[in-house]
Amino acid sequence: MADKQTTIYVIDLGKSMGEGPKNGRTETDLEYVLKYVWDKITSTIANGRKTDTIGIVGFRTDGTNNEMVEEDDSYENVSVMSPVKQFLLPDLREMQEKLVPSRVDVGDGISALCIGIQLIMLHCKRLKFIRNICLVTNGRGSFDMDEVEQIKEQIKAEGINLTILGVDFDDEDFGFKEEDKPPKKAKVEESLKKLCEDVGGVFGTIQEAIEELGNPRLKKTRPVASFKGDLTLGDPAQYPNAVTINVERYPRTMVAKPISASSYIMKAEAGEGEEADVSLEAVRQARAYQVDDHDAAGGKMDVDRDQMEKGYTYGKEVVPISSTDETVTLFETEPGLQIVGFIPVENYKRYFSMSSTNAIVGAKGNPKAAMALSSLIHALFELDSYALARLVKKKDTQPLMVVLAPFIDAEFECLIDVEVPFAEDVRAYKFPPLDRVKTVSGKVLDKHRYIPTPDMDKYMSDYVDSMDLSNFGEDEEGNPSEYITVEDTYSPIVHRINQVVRWRAIHPNEPIPPPYEVLLKYSKVPEGLLEKIEDPLGKLIAACDIKVVDPKVTGKRGRREQPAPKSGLDIEALLNEDEPSSTSDAPKKPKKISATNAIPEFKQRFTQTDDLDELISAGQEMLEIIKGLITHSLADTNYARACEMLKVIRDAFTEFDEPEVYNDIIKELKRAIYAEELDGDRVDMWREVRVNKLGLVTAKEGNGRGVEDDEAKAFLWT
Structure with a gap:
């Protein structure tokens, strides 16, 4: 709290x-200072x-609106615009209408400060409060300093943080x-x-304060203990010399999340002869559970949630x-923090950390526990x-x-804890070495096109070093310093959403402003870095012999380029030279795909034509070949081969940007299976289709062409 x-x-x-x-601004003095005030209030x-x-x-x-004016006329033209209270959006709207320039230039600023002190004393009394007063002015009015010493003492006594x-x-x-500052204003300043200074x-x-509004303000929260109990070393129930320390666990770092949105609808309520009052109303959600029931109205029967399992x-x-x-599946545990072992620091890998960190301290009001925990902390540190x-x-x-x-x-001293994986959570993957290549015969090569040369290693190292940002920045004295510091790195999404919400609360009809520059600072390459890396990058490109490659023609109307044989012979002409030549000028009909060599011939058809009708015919x-395989399959002997053909068809039409063709094919196959047209019950074949994920092509897979994910999932499982 x-x-x-x-x-x-x-x-x-x-x-x-x-x-x-004036002074290069586009707004009046009041509009300018209110930019600061509104930002603070909306925060x-x-x-x-x-x-x-x-x-x-x-x-x-x-006018005048304060309780002190009856005792002293110096409080005239000082008004309490809003009493001390929790501000909400309607209060903000009301203040926007009230805080406008007056028609007079009389009214004492110090008297207004006294009214502010009085409001704090009446509201806070002697309770524990953080008390702040912020005074904003252009310094061109009256500020009576005759009794300022008493005001200073009152500010100190109340513990008020004064900002002017x-x-x-x-x-x-x-x-x-x-x-050319007026003498009166200079004296007021x-x-x-x-x-x-005295308080x-x-x-x-105000210019500096407004410029700093773009810097995100970090939210301070009072931590809440996530665990209170005993830290044990050994089993106290079995061993009298086991260590037991009463501790508390608090979050040390947590993920900052942006404020969440809620759904609202516009409502309009108006009585007879009245204008409609349009406002927002929260959307309330309700769930209803139904099951099929032919005897019920509409074929559905409502079911209470308590009746479900x-x-x-x-x-x-x-x-x-x-x-x-289901209670038998619960793993019964008792709260506690039990030390099961110790590991050297060098054996702990950074990638083992799975969570944010927490701080473990001794229980409050227990000096014995604090002393015991301190001994453990120092022992771990020294070892x-x-x-x-x-x-x-x-x-x-769990x-x-x-x-x-x-x-x-x-x-301060504590134990920092972080969650680590169990052995079952760790996946070990093996990758080939980067400094050598092993051939099929077992021979190890230290020179290969996949192995960088010494020049490549050197220039790559120089290139990486040239991008070093640890000394790319400058401190206040102009000395090299770290460019990106942790304390100056903010989450753009969190603070941008906060900025937009605050702006919309003040300006409901104006366009959203651009993000603050501090949020975009690290999204761009720092000035001067590109010139610094130009020379190392050029040497690296030359050492690696990097060249621009012409983009290959892809898509449904671009025939894929096939590798040409080294002999230069026309393979297609050789394969077709035994076929009888046609005396007609009509286009030759493509050869029908054979069941014995289906996949190669199907792929060949895609390299020979771009005619969609011919490719649909090939599909x-x-x-028909797949149906034949399933029909004549002894149990599931041909199912794997049928799935392989389906995968080839699916990939081909997806790459050709015509996923609908495959979707029609797989729909027809499913219909034939469940209609038992392929020699009886072949539902096991559809299970193979499901396991191999050969269902409908989704729009995500087909570059915008295909079905939605929900439809594809329902097609596979229903």
């Missing part, structure tokens, strides 16, 4: 805040926490100085700066298991070892294997 927090925004709404653009709304409250005070307003931001305020660190606040120019497929059958019987442990977080949950690593800092001939 996050800390409770209250923020009061004290905003200058004087007439001068509404004057036209608070996005938190959704009731304990994160906001209040707004305006000064130099047309001004339009065109001078800031040496930011590098801005307003030319000096007084406000001293006020901030330990923040003083600066789980069923597991076993072959083609479904085996039902009741919730009572350069990790501990392997079995973790069960809750009763009857056990996890974790590695415990010691972490020691100046003021139908193959279908």
